[in-house]
Amino acid sequence: xxxDLVVDLSRLQFAATALYHFMFVPLTLxxxxxxxxxxxxxxxTGRTIYREMTQFWSKLLLxxxxxxxxxxxxxxxxxGTNWSYYSSxxxxxxGTPLAIEGLMAFFMESTFIGLMVFGWERLSKxxxxxxxxxxxxxxxxxxxxxxxxxxxxxxxxGASFNPVTMRMELDSFFLLFFNSDAQSKFVHTSLxxxxxxxxxxxxxxxxxxxxxxxxxxxxxxxxxxxLFGMLGTAGTLTLGDSLGYFAARVQPTKLVAMEALxxxxxxxxxxxxxxxxxxxxxxxxxxxxxxxxxxxxVTHSLDQEVAAADQLVxxxxxxxRNGVPAVQAMMALSADPTxxxxxxxxxxxxxxxxxxxLVQRYxxxxxxxxxxxxxxxxxxxxxLPEVWIIFWAFRAMxxxxxxxxxxxxxASMLTLSNKVHRLRWFQWASLLMxxxxxxxxxAGWIVAEMGRQPWTVYEVLPTWLSASTHSVTYMAFSVAxxxxxxxxxxxxxxxxxxxxxxKGPDDGAPPGASPHASAVPAY
Amino acid sequence: MEIYLALKIIWWLLLGVLLMGxxxxxxxxxxxxxxxxxxxxxxSERRVAIxxxxxxxxxxQVWFVLGGGAIFAAxxxxxxxxxxxxxxxxxxxxxxxIVRPLAFEYRSKRESPTWRNNWDWCLFLSxxxxxxxxxxxVGNMLQGVPFHFDWRLTSYYTGSFIALFNPFAILCGAxxxxxxxxxxxxxxxxxxxxxVQERARRAAMLAGILAMVLFTIGGLWLTRLxxxxxxxxxxxxxxxxxxxxxxxxAAGHWLTNYNNHxxxxxxxxxxxxxxxxGVLSLNARRPLFAWWFGALAWIGIIATxxxxxxxxxxxxxxxxxxxxxxxxxGSSERTLSWMLGFTLIFMPLILWYTSWAFWVMRGKVxxxxxxxxxxxx
Numbered sequence: 001x002x003x004d005l006v007v008d009l010s011r012l013q014f015a016a017t018a019l020y021h022f023m024f025v026p027l028t029l030x031x032x033x034x035x036x037x038x039x040x041x042x043x044x045t046g047r048t049i050y051r052e053m054t055q056f057w058s059k060l061l062l063x064x065x066x067x068x069x070x071x072x073x074x075x076x077x078x079x080g081t082n083w084s085y086y087s088s089x090x091x092x093x094x095g096t097p098l099a100i101e102g103l104m105a106f107f108m109e110s111t112f113i114g115l116m117v118f119g120w121e122r123l124s125k126x127x128x129x130x131x132x133x134x135x136x137x138x139x140x141x142x143x144x145x146x147x148x149x150x151x152x153x154x155x156x157x158g159a160s161f162n163p164v165t166m167r168m169e170l171d172s173f174f175l176l177f178f179n180s181d182a183q184s185k186f187v188h189t190s191l192x193x194x195x196x197x198x199x200x201x202x203x204x205x206x207x208x209x210x211x212x213x214x215x216x217x218x219x220x221x222x223x224x225x226x227l228f229g230m231l232g233t234a235g236t237l238t239l240g241d242s243l244g245y246f247a248a249r250v251q252p253t254k255l256v257a258m259e260a261l262x263x264x265x266x267x268x269x270x271x272x273x274x275x276x277x278x279x280x281x282x283x284x285x286x287x288x289x290x291x292x293x294x295x296x297x298v299t300h301s302l303d304q305e306v307a308a309a310d311q312l313v314x315x316x317x318x319x320x321r322n323g324v325p326a327v328q329a330m331m332a333l334s335a336d337p338t339x340x341x342x343x344x345x346x347x348x349x350x351x352x353x354x355x356x357x358l359v360q361r362y363x364x365x366x367x368x369x370x371x372x373x374x375x376x377x378x379x380x381x382x383x384l385p386e387v388w389i390i391f392w393a394f395r396a397m398x399x400x401x402x403x404x405x406x407x408x409x410x411a412s413m414l415t416l417s418n419k420v421h422r423l424r425w426f427q428w429a430s431l432l433m434x435x436x437x438x439x440x441x442x443a444g445w446i447v448a449e450m451g452r453q454p455w456t457v458y459e460v461l462p463t464w465l466s467a468s469t470h471s472v473t474y475m476a477f478s479v480a481x482x483x484x485x486x487x488x489x490x491x492x493x494x495x496x497x498x499x500x501x502x503k504g505p506d507d508g509a510p511p512g513a514s515p516h517a518s519a520v521p522a523y
Numbered sequence: 524m525e526i527y528l529a530l531k532i533i534w535w536l537l538l539g540v541l542l543m544g545x546x547x548x549x550x551x552x553x554x555x556x557x558x559x560x561x562x563x564x565x566x567s568e569r570r571v572a573i574x575x576x577x578x579x580x581x582x583x584q585v586w587f588v589l590g591g592g593a594i595f596a597a598x599x600x601x602x603x604x605x606x607x608x609x610x611x612x613x614x615x616x617x618x619x620x621i622v623r624p625l626a627f628e629y630r631s632k633r634e635s636p637t638w639r640n641n642w643d644w645c646l647f648l649s650x651x652x653x654x655x656x657x658x659x660x661v662g663n664m665l666q667g668v669p670f671h672f673d674w675r676l677t678s679y680y681t682g683s684f685i686a687l688f689n690p691f692a693i694l695c696g697a698x699x700x701x702x703x704x705x706x707x708x709x710x711x712x713x714x715x716x717x718x719v720q721e722r723a724r725r726a727a728m729l730a731g732i733l734a735m736v737l738f739t740i741g742g743l744w745l746t747r748l749x750x751x752x753x754x755x756x757x758x759x760x761x762x763x764x765x766x767x768x769x770x771x772x773a774a775g776h777w778l779t780n781y782n783n784h785x786x787x788x789x790x791x792x793x794x795x796x797x798x799x800x801g802v803l804s805l806n807a808r809r810p811l812f813a814w815w816f817g818a819l820a821w822i823g824i825i826a827t828x829x830x831x832x833x834x835x836x837x838x839x840x841x842x843x844x845x846x847x848x849x850x851x852x853g854s855s856e857r858t859l860s861w862m863l864g865f866t867l868i869f870m871p872l873i874l875w876y877t878s879w880a881f882w883v884m885r886g887k888v889x890x891x892x893x894x895x896x897x898x899x900x
Contacts, residue, residue: 062628063628063629063632065628066624066625066627066628066629067624067625069581069584069624070621070622070623070624070625071621072588073584073587073588073617073620073621073624074617074621076588076591076592077591077606077613077617079595079602080591080595080602080603080605080606080607081606081607081610081613081614082607084603084604084606084607084677084678085603085675085676085677085678086603087595087599087602087603088599088600088602088603088604088676088678089676090599091595091596091599091600091602091603091854092596092599092854092855092858093858094595095592095595095596095597095599095602095854095858096596096858096861096862098591098592098595098596099589099592099593099595099596099597099862099865100592100862100865101592102585102588102589102591102592102593103589103592103865103866103869103870103873104865104869106585106588106589107582107585107589107869107873107876107877108876110581110582110584110585111579111581111582111585111873111876111877111880112582112876112880113581114577114578114579114580114581114582114880114884115578115880115883115884117578118577118578118884119578119883119884122883122884123883162762162855164762164763164764165762165763165764165855166675166676166764167599167676169854169855169857169858170854170855170857170858170861171857173857173861330675331674331675334674334675334676334764334766335674337763337764337767465675465677468607468610468678469607469677469678469679469680470607470610474610474611477611477614478610478611478614481614481618485618485621489625492625492629496629496632499632499633500632523570523573523574523577523627523628523630523631
């Protein structure tokens with residue numbers, strides 16, 4: 001049977017490498033679009049300051065991009081290396097968007113970024129602008145396809161279990177692609193990337209203002225970013241709301257964790273602004289509530305039911321009992337795919353096969369005839385993810401989101417009335433905003449993915465079963481290797497970023513220098 | 524049902540195309556990395572060499588990423604079993620590969636010779652190691668890998684990490700490295716001049732000859748290697764798992780296909796002819812021809828392995844009847860059809876714009892330009 005420590009280490013490794021990868025992705029998503037915007041202004045107006053802006057920000061983009069590419073490479077293979085049962089079980093469905101991501105998005109982004117960097121002299125203005133747009137399009141298309149894949153894990157639709165091949169197989173590509181979770185999450189995530197890039201640009205522009213350097217450059221960059229950021233934040237929050245609304249319907253256990261709802265109440269339901277949830281006691285030790293607010297937020301009404309933990313755990317017990325015969329039928333079909341009785345039994349219970357697999361963790365030697373009521377109760381409690389982390393990560397994400405909205409409203413007003421460069425306190429505030437989008441993005445990942453537990457594919461495939469059957473030694477080795485390598489990478493990246501930010505754009509080039517000196521980069 | 528059989532075979536051929544894309548395009552860039560310290564004795568020479576592939580390495584690397592994605596989608600059991608079974612080796616491959624994007628982007632961002640020298644070592648390692656592992660992985664596939672499944676199709680790898688570096692695997696790894704050095708040398712010869720060009724040309728010729736020698740030894744070895752043969756199993760056109768077949772393991776089985784279909788000998792012949800004409804082209808100072816002949820050689824080499832193993836993809840040495848074949852490791856008919864549709868639309872597009880990118884950046888890398896470039900600070 002599977003070793004729990006191996007599963008935990010596999011989860012730790014995946015979470016750490018994904019969160020690390022996601023430190024670089026949002027900036028790329030947004031900054032490529034901002035570059036295209038600045039270059040459009042350059043091509044339309046012909047003012048060289050906008051070309052300098054494009055080139056300077058693209059230099060910072062590339063430092064970031066290299067790490068995005070590097071850490072993305074390991075993600076592409078980590079499903080296979082560390083989640084091999086997951087991979088063979090859902091690869092038929094989940095692998096498809098991943099492959100299309102490569103075909104449609106990665107090739108475009110990576111081929112044209114080479115031309116974007118090295119093609120300034122070899123392409124016409126219009127050609128180069130087009131190339132920049134393709135880079136932005138490519139990176140955002142990759143977000144689309146990876147989120148289509150991810151949404152299958154959150155809300156598996158468009159596929160069903162085939163007992164002959166013992167895996168999930170694609171039924172409808174359209175249902176897979178037009179998963180409402182995918183569509184909302186794509187816009188939510190891309191816009192979160194725009195916000196990240198906007199804060200990044202505002203923050204660094206404010207740094208130049210504080211130093212009294214590159215003022216024209218900084219003011220123009222700040223203005224574009226601030227307006228961009230305001231629209232982005234408003235959109236991110238709107239789509240975030242629809243994701244919450246969606247989760248309430250299709251992932252009730254995630255909602256329970258996000259809002260720390262233990263006891264089902266009659267509507268309208270109170271909202272826990274702050275709470276200290278206790279998983280072991282299945283209640284909040286302490287909470288500040290706003291009456292009726294949760295109903296409004298989650299169901300957009302005052303009279304709809306919202307199931308809390310107690311009710312969901314009871315439902316889970318029923319589904320576990322119903323799922324056990326399905327798994328037993330699966331075992332029979334594995335030995336003989338033509339067994340008609342087993343197939344009939346499987347079909348009668350197929351909706352809950354995932355729950356049967358969930359409880360198999362507690363079955364001695366995997367023998368489901370030997371599970372007890374206590375095992376069923378234990379497995380039912382397992383269906384609740386770890387509440388306190390998700391509850392607080394959700395609040396961090398929303399809190400920083402609202403903070404950034406406020407910031408961008410103010411920033412837009414100040415930049416449109418041309419005051420930013422005179423208000424030192426606001427420049428400092430802008431500089432201090434830099435971590436905000438990063439914290440919000442990482443927290444968002446935690447809510448989405450830890451809120452999916454104990455499943456890798458919601459209600460279909462439990463996490464404990466998904467991991468590769470490695471030894472603890474192997475896992476310790478790989479976790480240690482990733483930590484070491486990624487730490488070194490982070491130090492180098494931050495060092496170079498700071499170095500190039502301090503150096504600043506080449507707008508003060510000495511007279512006589514070739515006007516094209518900055519336009520012809522090489523490695 | 525016949526459609527499903529055809530789709531399985533098409534996707535097996537497409538897997539070959541992907542491996543060829545990886546070998547030719549990524550292998551070329553890795554060859555440049557491996558050769559970097561040899562062809563470039565001064566910093567400026569090294570920068571010239573790096574800038575030959577600077578605009579293209581990232582796009583080329585997507586062949587590798589797409590390889591991962593496409594195997595995941597089309598051959599989920601291979602993706603799951605191979606990458607988890609070869610865990611430590613995969614980590615070695617990935618860890619050495621991910622240093623490459625950083626080395627390219629960061630190397631010339633500081634003047635310090637120590638800084639640049641360290642990144643040059645990184646470029647060497649991230650070119651040499653992945654190709655060695657890539658070849659060794661193919662070598663292990665040919666020998667079979669110790670794994671089996673339980674009733675649910677969870678895979679268990681029962682071998683040791685060090686066993687993956689057996690002599691035959693290392694031979695295959697060395698051949699992959701020599702082919703990549705050959706291709707890297709050819710592109711360097713084509714896009715540089717002066718001493719860099721001359722060193723690259725000589726290195727490529729040597730690597731091409733070495734590749735032919737290793738290919739010969741590998742081929743002779745293969746005839747004595749224990750191969751696999753599918754004795755019985757479900758109809759290839761049916762959906763199935765690898766739990767219901769019977770497989771025989773014996774020396775010489777990898778030659779069965781060649782004996783039954785002598786036309787397959789064209790594959791190894793293509794490998795030889797490509798490499799031979801390539802070396803001759805380099806000798807005649809026609810590097811672009813040499814590059815294309817090298818690509819043909821790669822196609823021949825990969826086809827040689829594919830023809831020997833058909834219909835096997837990943838044989839199991841400890842439980843041969845659990846071996847992964849084209850018939851039991853593929854995705855469903857619907858998935859393979861959708862994927863084929865996307866491939867037919869996007870693959871020509873990719874080839875078209877990749878060619879355009881190479882055309883835009885055509886010509887020799889200008890040393891004076893590199894020396895005056897802003898990235899030198």
